[in-house]
Amino acid sequence: MTDATTTLAPAADRARPRIRVKGSAIVMTLYLIFMLLPIYWLINMSLKTNAEILGAFSLWPRNLTFQNYVTILTDPSWYMGYVNSLIYVVMNTVISVTVALPAAYAFSRYRFMGDKHLFFWLLTNRMAPPAVFALPFFQLYSSVGLFDTHIAVALAHCLFNVPLAVWILEGFMRGVPKEIDETAYIDGYSFPHFFVKIFMPLIASGIGVAAFFCFMFSWVELLLSRTLTSVDAKPIASTMTRTVSASGLDWGVLAAAGVLTIVPGALVIYFVRNYIAKGFALGRV
């Protein structure tokens, strides 16, 4: 490209955009391959038998088998892990978004005593290392008899998901003109009526994004959910760690379990693709 610019100055102007597009396509292709290769390897392994995984090195499964998935989907100690995870994740998402909605409205519309401090304090909880809270959580929930229940994990995950939901929703709500609120009050709407009937439809996409991020962060977290459960509410993530440490042999099933944990995220990501940066930046992009 530098050669072209020095020798053929007038032509380079026209040629440059075309060359640059090609260059960026190569960069993106390489990057996406880097992204997908480890995931491909996991899928590849999940479709092999253990004998093939350990015996022969192959880039794709020679004897395609779905046995590993069958094992997971028929063994309650495996598939209940998914059920448990989904139960507490959904509980957490519902709780987080429900309590965050009015709070985010308050932060986006009003100034009140201590609002800035409160907003900052919420952020510190999003940033708090779960490792600091693991042991106290364990004792707290044991002492109130909630240990090994779904609600315990759901409440524990509120630690970082409620602040996240408040921040994201606040980001979306400030985009709604205040005149809408005022008009509604003049028209005689009560606050709850206005909030549910008029305001929530306006920020529907924001609620969707907040719910998605609560779902996601609760789904990917392991430390707290593992600490707070033993049998009845054991999440899939923790079922997997047990297999790794105990036998270290059943690679095929482990890989299949991993692939199945990627599925929920992969399914919904298309819907939030344009908001994903905003969500990760706590509603501030």
Next chain:
Amino acid sequence: MQEKTVNHKAWFLVLPVLVLVAFSAVIPLMTVVNYSIQDTFGNNQFFWVGLEWFEEMLASDRMWNALGRQLLFSGIILAIEIPLGIFIALNMPKRGFWASFCLVLMSLPLLIPWNVVGTIWQIFGRVDIGLLGYTLKAIGVDYNYTNDALDAWITVIVMDVWHWTSLVALLAYAGLQSIPDAYYQAAKIDQASRWSVFRYIELPKMAGVLMIAILLRFMDSFMIYTEPFVVTGGGPGNATTFLSIDLVKMATGQFDLGPAAAFSLMYFLVILLISWVFYTVMTNLDRREG
């Protein structure tokens, strides 16, 4: 930004959040404070030791070593992920089908449970069954992340780059999208070079989101636990024992509640400090945009 009205009744709207977060944050935090100033002989008999644990932790090599490793790790991944993320964002398609295609595929690692990320790389790097390890062995590189500290570090860093660079790229991309076409046209008329377009148009416009990206990546890497724990378990030796891993080892493995609590609080103070920087940056950003 719109002018906000003063209304102290808004507190009632915030109350549910306050109660919930107080239950899941303040009570546990006070438990930690409680432990950090007491010692126990078991049987739930505690007695006051004052600041002894804090002094002990501040004097111990163990915490400083973990902190050193942590800072080194965070520094390295920031140095790689931020420039790489910007580079990727500059090369992403601007709109249309391919833009969505890239966005969706790039986001994929961000949505994988953290222990599965660890599992993926644990498998991927193994010399007997993993693509990466096997390939490296085949071309004659002596690579073994379970025995060699340097290999373990490289594996954990590459894993983190794989896991989180897309976040930086997505944020930078969002910043780039906000630049009006007129800016580029003006630059073209001025015959600005590619570098000056980047330096004087794109970089300043991205500065805000990049700041967020840097802080987020710093914070999250500062609390990293699950991924290195699954891949290396903190080893070989203590080579990849970062702050969180060390803390969990101390608290649940050895049940040294007092020192672990003192450790937690100092850890938390560091986080608090960074959070404050983060908050200041965020609110300044809001003000500038509004």
